[in-house]
């Protein structure tokens with residue numbers, strides 16, 4: 001794991017409004033299953049400008065119990081990585097939905113996912129939220145404390 005150059009403070013995540021709307025729409029279509037996929041943008045690690053999430057790709061959920069967990073389809077995940085490289089994009093985050101539970105990482109989310117160097121987005125439809133107005137939260141792994149912490153985000 002290369003964690004040397006990693007900023008420990010959670011950076012504000014920048015995401016285009018249309019992307020946020022699109023992933024919420026995708027996850028809504030997947031109901032009652034959890035929807036999932038990747039968030040992409042230009043990598044600007046050496047620039048003062050923050051990276052902005054400008055694109056996304058859905059990935060099929062192959063979890064044994066897709067109603068309460070998610071697991072990326074491996075072939076689609078690999079294809080998404082190749083496509084991102086071809087388009088000079090970086091994977092800046094992962095997203096999935098919680099049809100029935102709040103927008104906090106579950107035990108499986110914490111243990112079953114690569115948290116390194118990307119944000120992790122959860123779209124919840126649990127009351128008081130709904131498919132029409134979901135709750136979206138972003139998270140980040142602070143590798144210094146090894147804790148998952150909420151990330152603020154800004155819409156563009």
Ligand SMILES: [Zn+2]
Nearest residue numbers: 096105106109
């Ligand atoms: Zn989850």
